[in-house]
Amino acid sequence: MSRRGKALLSALAAAIIAFGSGLITATTAQAAAEGCRVDYQVSNQWQGGFGAAVTVTNLGAPVTSWSLEWSYSAGQTVSQAWNAEVSQSGARVTARNAGHNGALATGASASFGFNGTWNNSSNPVPATFAVNGVTCTGQTTPTDPPPTSGWNPPSHLVTPLNEVWAHQEATYNNGNLYAFRNYGWDQLFANGNGTLNFCVRWDSSASVTATQRDQIHAALNRAYDKWFQGMAGHNAFPYSDVDIEVVGWAVRDRSQLQWSDNSVDIYVNDIRENAPQCAEPCGRFFHQDGRYPDCPGGISRHYDQSLWLTDGFGGGAGGDWGQRMGREYFMNNLNTENMTILLHEIGHTFGLDDFYDWTPTGVTNFIMKAGSSSTITEFDTWMLRDWWRHLKSRYGY
DSSP: OOSOOOOOOOTTEEEEEEEOTTOOOOOTTSOOOOOEEEEEEEEEEETTEEEEEEEEEEOSSOBSOOEEEEEOSSOOEEEEEESEEEEEETTEEEEEEOTTSOOBOTTOEEEEEEEEEOOSSOOOOOSOOEETTEEOOOOOSOOSOOOOSSOOOOHHHHHHHHHHHHHHHHHGGGGOGGGOOOSHHHHHHHHOSSEEEEEEEEESSSOEEHHHHHHHHHHHHHHHHHHHTTTTTSTTOOOSOOEEEEEEEEESOGGGEEOOOOSSEEEESOEETTEEOOOGGGBTTTOTTSOOTTOTTOGGGOBSEEEEEETTOOSEEEETTEEEEEHHHHHHTTTOSOOHHHHHHHHHHTTOOOOSSOOOTTOOOOTTSTTSOSSOOHHHHHHHHHHHHHHGGGGTO
């Protein structure tokens, strides 16, 4: 793993998830919310379509704006909304307040509605919701304190963190870590809006349905959420979450992609490294100055990273170009909460090291030490924060 080589529903079915104090938001325009409740109801349903009503209740400190996110699991789409600005990318839906209902005092609610489409077979309520970038956990009592400003790692991690950073400075980019300008951090701040664009390199002879496509997109977002939930509110990091937008798919044969909509750009038989890829004129790896004059869709359709899924590929690889792993592994773990190889390789994209030949003092099991942990640990989170501590000045923080 080289860093070089984030049942049919009846009407009025509802999902209500509450969480208590300790919720963190890091949007620059508002104070942190301490808790909220989301009430999602399917209010009407007909052949191919449905209506839904959603209420967001603020249980914490007053806020001046809100953003609600969820992901669909059965291919549902939002077609029309009112009293909120609603957008959708693949399975992921984002609803932002309208001009008149953004400010919510403690205990206040905002409601909106929308019409959507479904597959006439299954229209499940979203499993989770996130308000202002933080996933609703169902907790109603305080948990651990939220991340605070500045550099304040737990005392037992100070020594291993110092060891890791010294090792990275000595080994990365021939000992010139700071001269490299295409870390995942650089890509994120070049876009300037808390998003990263992806191309899926489908290095496989298998076909892909629209539902599978949306599940792949959702899995990428879920993995990035796992990493960046530890950055929200920490040490002036400006984004409450990092959104992944899949803008393109690369494939050998168009007939493998079993959808006809134009939600993503499709690149056919453009081969590099013996695998399909999205157009080089649109790739950040090839245009690290952030200019894409020959990208057919312009800068909004450029891609920062690729998710490269290869038949029969063992293990994984990751770097500034994206992440690669076996197509079979990824598809077999589409709905897994923690897709371990993907999480590990995303760490490499943001500079985190491998630990094949050494282990920092006092720590043993963490996701960047391959095979020792299946989830992101406290030590992994602090290693990510350490990169932000050392690079944030290049972005003006």
